[in-house]
Amino acid sequence: MKDLNSDLFDPGKESDNYCGVSSSSYDFGFAFNDSNFSDRILRIEIIRSAFQSDTCSTIADWDTHRKRRREDAINNDNNDAMLEEIPSGDEAANITESNCRVKTLHISSPILAAKSPFFYKLFSNGMRESEQRHVSLRINSSEEDALMELLNFIYSNTLGTTSPPAVLDVLMAADKFEVASCMRHCSRLLRNMPMTPDSALLYLDLPSSVLMADAVQPLTDAAKQYLATLYKDITKFQEEVMGLPLAGVEAILSSDDLQVASEDAVYDFILKWARTQYPNVEERREVLGTRLARLIRFPYMTCRKLKKVLTCNDFEHEGASKLVLEALFFKAEAPHRQRILAAESASLNRIFVERSYKYRPVKVVEFELPRQQCVVYLDLKREECTNLFPSGRVYSQAFHLGGQGFFLSAHCNMDQQSSFHCFGLFLGMQERGSVSFAIDYEFAARSRPTEEFVSKYKGNYIFTGGKAVGYRNLFAIPWTSFMAEDSLYFINGILHLRAELTIKH
Incomplete structure (x- = not known):
C-alpha cells in the first residue's frame, strides 16, 4: 500500500494548520504553469491508448471505459507513470510522431512535493532526474485530462470538473501520483452525489490500491451501506441480487439489518449464488472459503442445516467442520456468554452478531428417552415486543x-372478552401431509424477583398440519402492564420464554 500519510498539505490532517491557517485555504492557482513562479519544466509524454478516450457522461459509460482501459493496461507495460530521460535526435522524432505527443508545463517543485510523495521523491532522490531542470512523465492519453485536473488541484485545492466519471478519473490519477488530499476531496464529492447501483458497484470494484486508501474508505463504506439498504429484502430482489458481482453480494450480506427469514436462508442463498457464478467446483470452494463463508453467521443456523454443511461438497471439509464446531459451542453457551461473544465480534467479522430475522432463533434441547421430548427457549427483546402492538406477531x-x-x-391480541390488549403465545405444527401428533405442552417465562422460569400454561393437543394452539393472555394482565417499566417479565430488556413439548403415546 502506498504511503499516503506523507502528504504534507493533506487537509485531513491536524498538522495542516500553520499559524492558525489551514493549508486547505492556500491557493497557488496563480502560479500554475507560470514560469515566473516555477523552477522546473514537466514534460508529459502522452501515449496514444489502444482504446481512445470516449466521452463518458454516465457512471455506466465510465465503467465500460474503465474495463477497456484495464485491458489496455494488460497489453501496455508502460501504463504506469514513468520517469523518462528526454530522448534526442531521431529517437525523439520517432516517439513523438508514431506513438505520442508531448505537453510541457512550468511547475514549482516545492508545491508539488508538499502535496505528493511521488513528486517529493522525484525531486529529492539524488538521481539525475532530481537535479535537472526538466523532468518527464509518461501517461496514456486516457489519463491526460485527469492529470491536468490533479495538477491544478495541487495548486488551487479545487477541481474544475464535477461529473462523476471525470471525478473518478481524477481519483485514480490522485492514487497513482499519491495525492491523498485530492483522493479525499474526490471521495467527498462522489459521496455527496446521488448514488445508483452501478456507481456503488463501481466504487467497490476500484483497484486495490485505491480501495485500501484511508481517504477512500468513507466512499466505499457509503457504497456498501447504499447496496445493503437497497437490497435489504433479498427475497424481494432475489433475481437481481443473484446477478450482482462478489463485491455487491458481500456488501449486502454483511449487514445486520438484512431482512431474511433465518440464517439458514442466507446460507442457501450464498450457495445458490456461488454455484451460479462459479460453475467450477475448485473456484467455488476458493471463493466460499476465503470470501463468502465469513458472511454466514453459522451460530444462528439450525442444527439440521449445520449437519448439511458438513456434507456439502462446495465447502472444504476441514474449514466447514471448524465453522460448525464453533457454531455448536456458541449455541451451548449461557445467554450472558453469548452476548459477550457477540460484543467482542461486533468490530471484527460479526459472526456472533444476531440479525433481525423474520423467524426468531431458538435454543432447543432434545430428549429421546424415556420419552420423546424437547425444551425450546425463545428470547424476545423489549423493542420486538413493543413493535407487536396492536396486532402484530413474531414467529x-x-x-x-x-x-x-x-x-x-408470540402475539399482541385482544383478550377473549375483547376488553384490552394482551400478550399471547402459541405453538404450531408445520404443514406436512396428514400426520397427527398428540402433544403435551407447557409454557413458562422467567419472572422477577427470582429470575427463575415460572409455569404459565399447560395443555395438550392433537396436532395436524398447519394447526396451532396456545393461550391468548399468557400472563393474565393487560398489555400496558406487561410492557410497563416495572414489568416482572423483562430482565435486562429481554423476555425469556420456554416451551416444553412431549409426545403422548
Whole structure:
C-alpha cells in the first residue's frame, strides 16, 4: 500500500494548520504553469491508448471505459507513470510522431512535493532526474485530462470538473501520483452525489490500491451501506441480487439489518449464488472459503442445516467442520456468554452478531428417552415486543420433535372478552401431509424477583398440519402492564420464554 500519510498539505490532517491557517485555504492557482513562479519544466509524454478516450457522461459509460482501459493496461507495460530521460535526435522524432505527443508545463517543485510523495521523491532522490531542470512523465492519453485536473488541484485545492466519471478519473490519477488530499476531496464529492447501483458497484470494484486508501474508505463504506439498504429484502430482489458481482453480494450480506427469514436462508442463498457464478467446483470452494463463508453467521443456523454443511461438497471439509464446531459451542453457551461473544465480534467479522430475522432463533434441547421430548427457549427483546402492538406477531425458527417441524409464535391480541390488549403465545405444527401428533405442552417465562422460569400454561393437543394452539393472555394482565417499566417479565430488556413439548403415546 502506498504511503499516503506523507502528504504534507493533506487537509485531513491536524498538522495542516500553520499559524492558525489551514493549508486547505492556500491557493497557488496563480502560479500554475507560470514560469515566473516555477523552477522546473514537466514534460508529459502522452501515449496514444489502444482504446481512445470516449466521452463518458454516465457512471455506466465510465465503467465500460474503465474495463477497456484495464485491458489496455494488460497489453501496455508502460501504463504506469514513468520517469523518462528526454530522448534526442531521431529517437525523439520517432516517439513523438508514431506513438505520442508531448505537453510541457512550468511547475514549482516545492508545491508539488508538499502535496505528493511521488513528486517529493522525484525531486529529492539524488538521481539525475532530481537535479535537472526538466523532468518527464509518461501517461496514456486516457489519463491526460485527469492529470491536468490533479495538477491544478495541487495548486488551487479545487477541481474544475464535477461529473462523476471525470471525478473518478481524477481519483485514480490522485492514487497513482499519491495525492491523498485530492483522493479525499474526490471521495467527498462522489459521496455527496446521488448514488445508483452501478456507481456503488463501481466504487467497490476500484483497484486495490485505491480501495485500501484511508481517504477512500468513507466512499466505499457509503457504497456498501447504499447496496445493503437497497437490497435489504433479498427475497424481494432475489433475481437481481443473484446477478450482482462478489463485491455487491458481500456488501449486502454483511449487514445486520438484512431482512431474511433465518440464517439458514442466507446460507442457501450464498450457495445458490456461488454455484451460479462459479460453475467450477475448485473456484467455488476458493471463493466460499476465503470470501463468502465469513458472511454466514453459522451460530444462528439450525442444527439440521449445520449437519448439511458438513456434507456439502462446495465447502472444504476441514474449514466447514471448524465453522460448525464453533457454531455448536456458541449455541451451548449461557445467554450472558453469548452476548459477550457477540460484543467482542461486533468490530471484527460479526459472526456472533444476531440479525433481525423474520423467524426468531431458538435454543432447543432434545430428549429421546424415556420419552420423546424437547425444551425450546425463545428470547424476545423489549423493542420486538413493543413493535407487536396492536396486532402484530413474531414467529420462531422451526424446531423438530419426532421428525415433525413445530414453531412458536408470540402475539399482541385482544383478550377473549375483547376488553384490552394482551400478550399471547402459541405453538404450531408445520404443514406436512396428514400426520397427527398428540402433544403435551407447557409454557413458562422467567419472572422477577427470582429470575427463575415460572409455569404459565399447560395443555395438550392433537396436532395436524398447519394447526396451532396456545393461550391468548399468557400472563393474565393487560398489555400496558406487561410492557410497563416495572414489568416482572423483562430482565435486562429481554423476555425469556420456554416451551416444553412431549409426545403422548
